[in-house]
Structure formats: C-alpha cells, structure tokens
Amino acid sequence: MEIRVHRGQGKLQHVIEIGPHRLLTDVPAALGGEDTGPEPHDLLAAALAACTALTVTMYAKRKGWRLDDIDVRIEHGKVDQAYVLTRRIAYIGNLSAEQRDMLTAVANKCPVHKTLSGEISIVTQEVSP
Structure with a gap:
C-alpha cells in the first residue's frame, strides 16, 4: 500500500x-x-485507537463474547524526552473481569501498538516528481 x-x-x-x-x-x-x-500526531494517535478498537472487536466476536461497543481514547504529547501515547479503553457489554483482562492483553498486541513499540526504521529517498 x-x-x-x-x-x-x-x-x-x-x-x-x-x-x-x-x-x-x-x-x-x-x-x-x-x-x-487533524495534525500528523493526531493521525498517529488515531491509528493506534482505530487499530485497538478493530483488533479487540474482532477478537471478541471470534470468541463469542458480549462486547457491545468499545470506546478507545488516546491522549498524546511530549513528556520530557519521550512522546507519550496514553490509551484509555472502555469495554461496553456483559463481560467478566477475566474477559476484560484478556481484551486488554489483545489491545496491547494490535498491529499498530506492536509497530510503535518495536524498532522502526524510516528510509528516505529523493525522487523526481
């Protein structure tokens, strides 16, 4: 892509x-x-929120769990020398504490979370228009 x-x-x-x-x-x-x-950092935070919501929803559907909705909110900004993304997740539905814990573990494995937490390499190449 x-x-x-x-x-x-x-x-x-x-x-x-x-x-x-x-x-x-x-x-x-x-x-x-x-x-x-939105400015670029907002788009980055939105990518994390969207990936979290989609990944968790797909997992809950696959398990047949009663996740009626999910509300993901991201606050982001520079704190000291680090850029911090704070994610808050509300699971809406009839879920046990164990199911909620598992959904949070799944959220921490969504592809965008894994990308942002891993090593990132950016290759820049100048090309003609």
Missing part, C-alpha cells in the same frame, strides 16, 4: 491519499495553518 501526500488548498493543508480514500491534514492557526484537518 502506498500513501501519497500533496498540497491542499489551505496555507499548510495537505491531502492524504490512501488507496481510494482521501483525508486532510493541517495544523492549527497558532502554527500557521487553518485547522482544516
């Missing part, structure tokens, strides 16, 4: 193309943008 990002219509707005999907990204006015979309 290739993701493409190019200038949008605003001062700093950019369009993110992921296959057939299009998203906007921007920064708040205080940083010179127009706040027409």
Whole structure:
C-alpha cells in the first residue's frame, strides 16, 4: 500500500491519499495553518485507537463474547524526552473481569501498538516528481 501526500488548498493543508480514500491534514492557526484537518500526531494517535478498537472487536466476536461497543481514547504529547501515547479503553457489554483482562492483553498486541513499540526504521529517498 502506498500513501501519497500533496498540497491542499489551505496555507499548510495537505491531502492524504490512501488507496481510494482521501483525508486532510493541517495544523492549527497558532502554527500557521487553518485547522482544516487533524495534525500528523493526531493521525498517529488515531491509528493506534482505530487499530485497538478493530483488533479487540474482532477478537471478541471470534470468541463469542458480549462486547457491545468499545470506546478507545488516546491522549498524546511530549513528556520530557519521550512522546507519550496514553490509551484509555472502555469495554461496553456483559463481560467478566477475566474477559476484560484478556481484551486488554489483545489491545496491547494490535498491529499498530506492536509497530510503535518495536524498532522502526524510516528510509528516505529523493525522487523526481
């Protein structure tokens, strides 16, 4: 899967193309943008929240557990020298304490969580437009 990002219509707005999907990204006015979309760190946090919700929901369905809904919230920001993502998960449904514990363990193994917790290598190559 290739993701493409190019200038949008605003001062700093950019369009993110992921296959057939299009998203906007921007920064708040205080940083010179127009706040027409989430900023990149918000998208990163959203990826973790979405992956958590999808992974946990699929697991609960596979087990036949009564997970009626899941509410995942991420707070994020720089703390000292680290960038911290604090994830809060509410499991809605008739679940035992053991099931809730297992769902939290599954959340900690979602693909985005594993990617962000592991070693990441970014290779940058300059290409012609």
